[in-house]
Amino acid sequence: MRRVLPPVIIGGAGLVLWELIVRLKAIPYYILPGPWLVLRTLVADWGTLYPSLLVTLAITGAALLVAVVAGVLISILFTQSKLIELGLFPYAVILQVTPIVAIAPLIIIWVKNIPLALLICAWIVAFFPIVSNTTLGLNSADHNLVNLFQLYGASRRQVFWHLRLPGAMPYFLGGLRISGGLALIGAVVAEFVAGTGGAQSGLAYRILESGYTMQIPRMFAALLMITCSGILIFLTLTALSHLVLRKWHESAVEREV
């Protein structure tokens, strides 16, 4: 309760203040709509916004899934040979530091299929934290434990399955939490760049469209949906991480006072 109450009070007070300022100053809705109007618009436009939300979430989810599978496989490849890691890691970094807004237009030109192009953009943003964290985790096995495995004649495969992989779990889950939010951001940014219309367009397009037609409350409503989705993704992945690590990892264990 002590953790929930303060942010709720601050948030509630902020919303009331916002509504009051909009009303007292008579700010027109096309400059700044009050929270109440945003909420009403969200309900009224649910029929348009909800399908767009699903489109955006589908791309986010698919990108995250591909990022996890590809990221973990790439990390495993990296740990098999130092040469492969040294050779490929710089390119993973290059992919990471190049702003996605700058390369999204190219990807959209090259890949004719728009959803696929969006997925690739979101994947590029999301996969790096998983690769970097999982690689670090796989390389962080306790040296004495490695010696112990060697002493009992463990094969490389046994060292991997029984030592490196479980040891990398906290690192991987940490990367996953970051990647979840990034996948959503990547999907939205790519949608902005693609700017496709029609029924199959995501929330970013709804925001663009609302901007053109001065439907600012709807813009806010779409923004609210994106933010809430981001929070939901974060909470889900945090819960997952807690569930997996709760038995043994310091991060998930309540501190005895």
Add this chain to the structure above:
Amino acid sequence: MIARLQDVDKVYANGTVALRRLSLDVGEGEFLSLLGPSGCGKSTVLRLVAGLGEVSGGRIDWPGGNGRAGLPRGDIGFVFQEPTLMPWATVAKNVLLPLKLRGVAADEAETRAREAIGLVGLDGFEHAYPRQLSGGMKMRVSIARALVTRPRLLLMDEPFASLDEITRFKLDNDLLALWARQRWTVVFVTHSVYESVYLSTRVAVMTARPGRLASEVKIDAPSPRGEGFRTSPLYNEYCRQVSARLAEAISA
């Protein structure tokens, strides 16, 4: 005799000479302590005996094993300075790891793990995770894991160095009681004169790096030794003697 080290040299890749012409016999059933200043190569000796590294010169023979190949895996148990447990696995899973790696059937592995856990006095903690245990209990788990393969030779690398004195005395006594019952051969690395005298049947004193054998002291005290031994004149006399040998070894 279980192992014989003859003129063993060990030079690490960075040029550090850890051991020079070290010769040492390890007798069947004895409790041998390797005593020496830090960095004298005591741990290196254990690692070489365990097969976790290659000698740079000289040889290690195994009269009781199968020639130079050494003892079969599983005949050697190793206890590290730190408990070195897998934090994601329960006590039972940690202890049965050596059996699992060697492909022992799950049922049998579990039975033997329970036995080993019982030997070190941790009954009832099979399903606890390492983080729930105290430092001394973690070390007991580590010992149970080394014993689970029923080794002939137990190598211990300053296993109690990071524990408080009260816990260390308790573990010393429990280890001695186990050894008296099971009579594996123990090679125990320590930098404590008092611990080496209390535990061992023989203390091998090593020089500073590059390490070689400086002298040996046979501890001819009755077994089993209880807490009474720690305050006996005989114990004090051996401590004095071993301290003097250690001082000689360091200054030489």
